[in-house]
Amino acid sequence: xxxxxxxxxxxxxxxxxxxxxxxxxxxxxxxxxxxxxxxxxxxxxxxxxxxxxxxxxxxxxxxxxxxxxxxxxxxxxxxxxxxxxxxxxxxxxxxxxxxxxxxxxxxxxxxxxxxxxxxxxxxxxxxxxxxxxxxxxxxxxxxxxxxxxxxxxxxxxxxxxxxxxxxxxxxxxxxxxxxxxxxxxxxxxxxxxxxxxxxxxxxxxxxxxxxxxxxxxxxxx
Amino acid sequence: xxxxxxxxxxxxxxxxxxxxxxxxxxxxxxxxxxxxxxxxxxxxxxxxxxxxxxxxxxxxxxxxxxxxxxxxxxxxxxxxxxxxxxxxxxxxxxxxxxxxxxxxxxxxxxxxxxxxxxxxxxxxxxxxxxxxxxxxxxxxxxxxxxxxxxxxxxxxxxxxxxxxxxxxxxxxxxxxxxxxxxxxxxxxxxxxxxxxxxxxxxxxxxxxxxxxxxxxxxxxxx
Numbered sequence: 001x002x003x004x005x006x007x008x009x010x011x012x013x014x015x016x017x018x019x020x021x022x023x024x025x026x027x028x029x030x031x032x033x034x035x036x037x038x039x040x041x042x043x044x045x046x047x048x049x050x051x052x053x054x055x056x057x058x059x060x061x062x063x064x065x066x067x068x069x070x071x072x073x074x075x076x077x078x079x080x081x082x083x084x085x086x087x088x089x090x091x092x093x094x095x096x097x098x099x100x101x102x103x104x105x106x107x108x109x110x111x112x113x114x115x116x117x118x119x120x121x122x123x124x125x126x127x128x129x130x131x132x133x134x135x136x137x138x139x140x141x142x143x144x145x146x147x148x149x150x151x152x153x154x155x156x157x158x159x160x161x162x163x164x165x166x167x168x169x170x171x172x173x174x175x176x177x178x179x180x181x182x183x184x185x186x187x188x189x190x191x192x193x194x195x196x197x198x199x200x201x202x203x204x205x206x207x208x209x210x211x212x213x214x215x216x217x218x219x220x221x
Numbered sequence: 222x223x224x225x226x227x228x229x230x231x232x233x234x235x236x237x238x239x240x241x242x243x244x245x246x247x248x249x250x251x252x253x254x255x256x257x258x259x260x261x262x263x264x265x266x267x268x269x270x271x272x273x274x275x276x277x278x279x280x281x282x283x284x285x286x287x288x289x290x291x292x293x294x295x296x297x298x299x300x301x302x303x304x305x306x307x308x309x310x311x312x313x314x315x316x317x318x319x320x321x322x323x324x325x326x327x328x329x330x331x332x333x334x335x336x337x338x339x340x341x342x343x344x345x346x347x348x349x350x351x352x353x354x355x356x357x358x359x360x361x362x363x364x365x366x367x368x369x370x371x372x373x374x375x376x377x378x379x380x381x382x383x384x385x386x387x388x389x390x391x392x393x394x395x396x397x398x399x400x401x402x403x404x405x406x407x408x409x410x411x412x413x414x415x416x417x418x419x420x421x422x423x424x425x426x427x428x429x430x431x432x433x434x435x436x437x438x439x440x441x442x443x
Contacts, residue, residue, distance in 0.1 A: 063426075064418040065380035067394055072415060075407040079224065153286055160288035164387065171291060184298035192287050192295065199286035 006186050010177050017173030018194055024087075024159040024169055025198075028095040032155060035099025040106025041132070054103065061100030066158055069093050074165045090162030090169075098155045105151065109144030110136060142214045149207035153199050160195070170194060230409045233400050237410070240396035241417055247313065247392055248379040254318025255378065256371075259325030263333060264355060266326070284323040290384050292316045297388045313385040321378050325371065332367030333359060365440050372429030376422050393417060 001009075042054035061069065070093040074086060084092065113136050121131035163172035174191040178184050265277040284292070297312040307315070336359050344354040364371075386395035397410035 059423060060419065063422045064415045065383050067383040067386075068411070068415050068418055071394065071397075071407075072411050075401065076411050079408050157286070157288040160290045161384070163290070171288065174291070175294065178294070178298060184295070185302055188291060188295040188299060191291055192283075195287040195291065196283055200282065204286075 001181070001183065003186060006181070006183060007190075010181075010187075013173045013177060014170070014190060014194070017168060017170035018198075020087075020167065020169040021156075021159055021171070022198070024091045024094065024162055024167065025156055027091040028098060028155055028159060029152070031091065031095030032098035032102055035096060036102025036106050039099060039103035040110065043103060043107050044110060058100045058103050061097050062104075066093065066097045067161055067164065069097055070161055070165060086162075086165045086167050089165060090159070090167045094155060094158045094162065097158065098151060101151055101154070102148070105144045105147050106140070109140035112143045113139045138214075138218065142211075142218050142220065145207065145211045145214060149204060149211075152203050152207060156195070156199055156203055225408060225412075226406070229404070229406060230413060233410060234413070236396055236400065237393065237413055237417065240391060240393045241421075243390070244379070244382050244392040245421075247310075247317070247382045247385055247390060248375075250314050251317035251321060251382070252375055252378050254314060255321035255325050255374070258318060258322035260329055260360075262322055262326035263329035266330065267333065281323045281326055284320060285327075289316065289320045289381055290387065292320055293384055293388060309385070309388040309390050313388060313390050317378060317381065317385070320381075321374055324374050324377075328367045328370035328374070329363065331370070332363035332365075335366045336362045365437055368433045368436060369429075372426075372433060375429065376425050379422060379425070380418065 039054045039057055042050050043058070045051050045054070070089070073084070073093045074089040077084065077089075117135055117139065118131070121135040126135070159169060160171040163169050163175065166172065170191055174187050178187040181187065262277055262281060266274050266281075268274060293313060293316040296316045297307065297309065300307045300312060340358055340362060341354070344358040349358070382390075382392050383394035385392055386398065389395065393414045397407075397414045400410040401407040
C-alpha cells in the first residue's frame with residue numbers, strides 16, 4: 001500500500017480521532033482553569049484549613065503522574081460507587097492534573113500584582129471579593145498568561161494518555177491503524193504531524209493572541 | 222466501606238518494590254541520556270552555522286510539542302521497519318532521553334545565556350578553542366543557574382516513566398496492571414503506586430531545592 005492509498009483509506013479515522021483529541025483538550029482546559037483558579041485562590045486564603053486542603057490537592061496531583069491519576073479515576077473510583085464513562089474520566093483526569101500545576105501559576109500571578117493596587121482597592125472601600133474580581137485578577141491574568149502557554153501544550157500532550165483507557169482519540173486511532181496495517185512510520189508519523197500542527201499553529205498562536213489582547217485591554221501594549 | 226485488604230497489600234508489596242527499582246532505573250538512565258544529549262542540543266543552537274541552528278531549533282520545538290507516548294510508540298514500532306530492532310527498555314530509554322533532552326536543552330540555553338558577555342570575550346582573548354571555552358569557562362558558570370530547571374525535570378522524568386508500560390517495560394504501572402488483572406483487584410495496586418510516587422517525588426523535590434540552595438551559596442550566588 002503506498003502512502004496515498006493509506007491516507008485515502010484511513011483519513012476518516014484520523015479525523016474522528018483528532019476531533020476527540022480536540023474535544024478532550026477543550027473540556028480539560030475548562031476544568032483545569034476552573035480548578036487552577038479556585039485552588040490558587042484557596043492557597044492564598046487566610047484560613048489555615050482552606051490553605052491546607054489546597055496544598056494537599058496540589059501536592060497530590062503534582063507529586064504523582066498523570067497516568068497513575070487516570071488509572072485511579074477510571075479503575076478505582078468505581079469501587080467507591082463513582083462510575084464514570086471513559087470519555088469523562090479522560091478529560092477529568094487531565095483537567096485535574098493540569099489544574100494543580102495551574103494553581104501555582106495563579107498564585108504566583110496574584111502575588112505579582114503590585115501592593116499599591118491592593119491598598120488602592122481597600123482605600124476606595126471595595127469588598128475583598130470586588131477587589132479580587134475587578135482589580136487583582138485581571139492584572140494577575142496578564143502576568144501569568146505566558147507560562148499558561150506552556151501549560152496548554154502540556155495539556156494537549158497529556159490528552160494522548162486517555163487512549164490508554166480506550167478513549168478513541170488521535171493516539172488511540174493511530175495505534176489501531178498501526179496494529180491492523182503494520183505501517184508504523186506512516187501511522188505514527190501522521191499523528192506526530194497532527195499533534196505538532198495543533199500545538200504550534202493552533203494552541204500557541206491562540207495563547208499569543210490572548211496575551212496581546214489582554215495586554216491591550218489593560219492598557220499595557 | 223473501602224474494602225481495602227491489608228493482607229493483599231502486603232502480599233503484593235515485594236513486587237511493587239521491585240517495580241519501583243525498575244522505575245528508578247528507567248528514570249535515572251533516561252535522565253543521564255537527557256543530560257548529555259541536551260547539552261549538545263543547546264550548544265548546537267549557538268554555532269555560527271545558521272542551517273544547524275535552524276534544524277536543531279525546529280527539532281527541539283517538534284519534540285517538545287508532541288506527546289511522549291506517541292514518541293515511545295514511534296521509536297518502538299518504526300525502528301524494526303528500518304531494520305533497527307530495539308528492546309522495550311532500549312526504545313523507552315531513547316524516547317524518554319530524547320524527549321527530556323529537548324526540555325533540558327532549553328534549561329541549558331537559559332543558563333548559557335546568563336553567562337556575562339565579558340566571560341566569552343575573556344575566553345577568546347585567552348586564545349581558547351571552542352571546546353575549551355565551553356568546558357572550562359561557560360558551562361561551569363551556566364550550570365548553577367540551570368540547576369533549578371534540571372532538578373525539576375529529574376522529578377518530571379520520574380513521573381513520566383509510567384508511559385513506558387505501554388511497550389512492556391515492567392515499571393510500576395505495568396506491574397500494578399498485571400497484579401490487577403491477575404487478582405481482579407485494582408484498589409490496592411493503583412493506590413499503592415500513587416503513594417509510592419508521592420513518597421518519592423515529594424522528598425526528591427525538597428532535596429533538590431536544598432541542594433540547589435547549597436550549590437548557589439557555595440558559588441557565592443545570592
